[in-house]
Amino acid sequence: MDTNYTISTAEFESIEQYLLDRMETEQRIAFENRIQTDSAWAYKVEEVKLLLAGIETATMKERLNSYHENLKKNQPEKGGGKIIFIQRKLTVAASVALLATISIWLFTTSKNKYEKIYATYYKPDPGLMSAMGVSDNYVFNKAMLNYKIGKYKAAIDEWGKLKTELPQNDTLNYFLGAAQQANGNNAAAVELLKSMTTDAAKPFYKDACWYTGLALLEQGAVKEAIPYFEKSDRPESKELISKIK
């Protein structure tokens, strides 16, 4: 492809308006006439079209990998087989060892049960695009972008730094908690999200209740989790509570 020509800012702007379908009818007709009669112009339009297609496709490919990671993270664990195998091996062992095995089995089974429920109901908060009261917009939004594309560790690092400057910012605490949870650290998530669940007037109150409940559930703190689900007002909370009670 011969690309040995310049495309000025004004030309970029005009071509972009056309490709993004933001032209008035008359303007569009004139633009299309020029494509028909001016081959150099037609080349430029074609190149910008490919440039924008490349940007979108590159971003989409990044997104697909992030969706895939989320999918794998939320996949219910396939436990149990190992435990049965261990039990078989221990059939002739002493009664103390057998009791211990049964205890482990019971513990693991119930843990798996809650982990499975957690995996069914947990979906990361989709995130925000506006800063909503966080003064350092650029840093906050940069982290938000990382959060939205599944780079949770990077988001935690960036919001973590911001938290030293804004320790009481509710938006920041909520999303730092959300990122910790999405990154698999529910203990840290509970600590941050819980602070948002004491006052129903706080922003994100209901969401914070829901995610605190889920984080507690994943850690096996079922009784403690239930009141949070009740306060969350989520349509699926009743069904979830009936499964864990």
Next chain:
Amino acid sequence: MLQNTGNQFTALQIQTAAVLANDEKALEALYTANFYKAEMFVLANSGSAEEAKDIYQEAFIAVWHNIKAGRFVLQNGSSLEAYLFQIVKYKWYDYLKAAKKMKLVSVEENGFVEAAYNEDEQHYIEKVEQHFKNLGEPCREVLTLFYFMKKNMQQIAASFSWTEATAKNNKYRCLQRLRNMVTGNNK
């Protein structure tokens, strides 16, 4: 998941419009809803988990391109999920044929037509994808917000604490920089 909130549009029309607009929730929901079915299909037809992921993502991009190119025709009873799964099957059979793992595909004729670019155009797009990764954070973010997430200049300016004029200038500078990397000239 998107819901049909009125009588004027079907759920499929709303879902297709959302995919067309790169709505993150709609894209992720479509990806998630179909993956395991597609994986099972590939695993049951001489494929590995890694191949399943690759073919699924390739099919997903093809669906997305076809929606953008107006090649997905909305019909009663059709669904994007079924369309995506059909493309996974076509692509997997094509792959098996190319890899000579399968002698003949007689059951499934490949009726799928992908919105395609010629070799030169495809090469250009691949170069854009490759250089986009090395563009540097602020530029990648600005271009992603505008071209993928469809944010307007006002929203982008607010995100970076810039004026709208600065945001606009920076966006074109980034686009120009990317073009220079792709074409290898500095005009």
